[in-house]
Amino acid sequence: MTDRFARLILMFNNSLRIVAAAGVALAIFATAARAGSVVYSNDFENAPPGKEWSADKVEVTPKDNRHFLGGFTTDKLTLKLDKLPKHKYVRISLELFIIATWDGNATVSSHGARIGPDVWRMGIEGSHVLLVDASFSNMDFESRSVSEEAMTQSYPSVLSGEVFPAKTGAAERGTLGFEWASSDSVLRPVDSVYKLSFLIPHDAAEIQFSFQGAEGLQPADEECWGLDNVKVEALDDADVMRLDDAAMRKLWETIGGHDLVAETDAFWRLAAGGDDVARFLRDKVKRAGVDRKQFGKYLLALDGDDFQSREKATQGLKEMGPSIETLLREAIDKADSAEVKLRLEAALKEMDKVPPADPEMRRRAIGMKLLRAIGTPEAANVAGELSGK
Ligand SMILES: [Ca+2]
Numbered sequence: 605m606t607d608r609f610a611r612l613i614l615m616f617n618n619s620l621r622i623v624a625a626a627g628v629a630l631a632i633f634a635t636a637a638r639a640g641s642v643v644y645s646n647d648f649e650n651a652p653p654g655k656e657w658s659a660d661k662v663e664v665t666p667k668d669n670r671h672f673l674g675g676f677t678t679d680k681l682t683l684k685l686d687k688l689p690k691h692k693y694v695r696i697s698l699e700l701f702i703i704a705t706w707d708g709n710a711t712v713s714s715h716g717a718r719i720g721p722d723v724w725r726m727g728i729e730g731s732h733v734l735l736v737d738a739s740f741s742n743m744d745f746e747s748r749s750v751s752e753e754a755m756t757q758s759y760p761s762v763l764s765g766e767v768f769p770a771k772t773g774a775a776e777r778g779t780l781g782f783e784w785a786s787s788d789s790v791l792r793p794v795d796s797v798y799k800l801s802f803l804i805p806h807d808a809a810e811i812q813f814s815f816q817g818a819e820g821l822q823p824a825d826e827e828c829w830g831l832d833n834v835k836v837e838a839l840d841d842a843d844v845m846r847l848d849d850a851a852m853r854k855l856w857e858t859i860g861g862h863d864l865v866a867e868t869d870a871f872w873r874l875a876a877g878g879d880d881v882a883r884f885l886r887d888k889v890k891r892a893g894v895d896r897k898q899f900g901k902y903l904l905a906l907d908g909d910d911f912q913s914r915e916k917a918t919q920g921l922k923e924m925g926p927s928i929e930t931l932l933r934e935a936i937d938k939a940d941s942a943e944v945k946l947r948l949e950a951a952l953k954e955m956d957k958v959p960p961a962d963p964e965m966r967r968r969a970i971g972m973k974l975l976r977a978i979g980t981p982e983a984a985n986v987a988g989e990l991s992g993k
C-alpha cells in the first residue's frame with residue numbers, strides 16, 4: 605500500500621454472521637438438463653486439500669470463519685486431476701478471495717516504491733491462453749494515501765491494461781472481515797470475492813490448473829489471495845449447449861457492451877465454441893488495414909547490422925498498432941535470432957499495455973484474442989485472414 609505506516613488490521617468478529625447470499629452465482633454457462641459429472645469439489649470446511657493441490661495451507665476468514673485455501677502471494681499453486689472419465693469439456697468453478705490492500709493498476713507509490721500492478725493469473729498447464737490475467741484492487745474508497753491508479757483494476761476485462769473501478773465484477777465486497785487502517789486511521793474493509801467459471805474444450809485424462817499472484821504483490825503488507833468452493837466437472841457434448849448462429853450473435857453483441865462481467869462470460873462461452881465460432885468471427889471482426897510491405901521492411905531491418913536501424917524498426921513496429929498483432933506473433937514463432945525475437949516481443953508487449961480506446965478496435969482486439977483462445981488451425985486461418993494476409 606502507498607502508506608508505509610498504514611497497518612492492516614485483521615478483525616475477528618464472530619458475532620456478525622452474515623448469511624452468504626445464495627443465488628448470487630451468475631448463470632454463466634447454459635447447460636442441458638443432464639448434469640455433468642463432478643470430478644472434484646472442495647469447500648475446505650471439513651475436508652483438507654489433498655495431494656491434488658501443490659500446497660495444503662488453509663486459513664479462516666476473520667468474519668464468519670470461512671475456510672479457504674490460502675493465503676498465497678506470489679507462490680504458484682497447482683491443482684492436478686487425473687483419471688478423468690471420458691469427456692469433451694471441463695468446467696472449473698471457484699471463488700477467488702482477494703485479500704488486503706491490493707493496488708490494482710498502480711505501479712509505484714508516492715515514495716517511488718514498487719507497489720503494483722497487483723496481478724493474478726490462472727491457466728491450464730500446456731495451454732498458452734490464460735483464463736485470468738488481470739489486476740485487482742480493493743481500494744474502492746478515497747483516502748489520502750491511496751492514489752487514483754490504485755483505485756482501478758483491469759478485471760473483469762480479458763484485455764490487460766484496461767481501467768475499471770476497484771472491485772468491479774466482485775460477487776462480494778468487504779464480507780470476509782479483513783480491514784485496513786489508512787493514514788486517516790479509518791478502518792475500511794479490504795477484501796473481495798470473485799466467482800469464476802470457465803468451460804474448456806478438453807479430452808485428455810489429466811488436467812492441471814495453475815494459479816498465481818504476480819508483479820506488485822507485497823507480502824509484507826499481507827496482500828494475498830485464496831481459493832474457495834472449487835469445483836471441476838467433466839462434461840460431454842450432451843451437457844453443453846451447442847451455440848447456434850443466433851446464440852453466437854447474441855454473445856458477440858455482449859462484447860463491447862455495458863456489462864463487463866457479461867462480456868467476459870460471453871468471451872469464454874464463445875471460446876468454448878471452437879471452429880463454429882472461428883468461422884462466425886470471420887465476418888464479424890473488422891479486417892485490419894495492415895501495410896504488409898512496411899511490416900516486412902521493418903522485420904528485415906530488425907536483423908540488420910546497424911543498431912540505429914534496428915532501434916528505428918522496433919519503434920516503427922510499435923507504432924503500427926494492434927492490427928499487426930497476429931503478424932507479430934507469427935514472426936516471433938519464426939524468428940531465428942534471439943535479438944529479433946526480443947525486439948518483436950517488446951513490440952507485442954507495448955500493444956498489450958495499452959488496449960485500444962476506440963470501441964471498434966477494442967472489439968477487434970477481443971475478437972483476435974478469442975481466435976487465439978480457440979486455438980484450432982481454423983481459428984489461426986481466420987486470424988491470418990483478418991490480419992490482411
Ligand atoms: Ca470454504
Ligand SMILES: [Ca+2]
Nearest residue numbers: 707719820822
Ligand atoms: Ca501491491
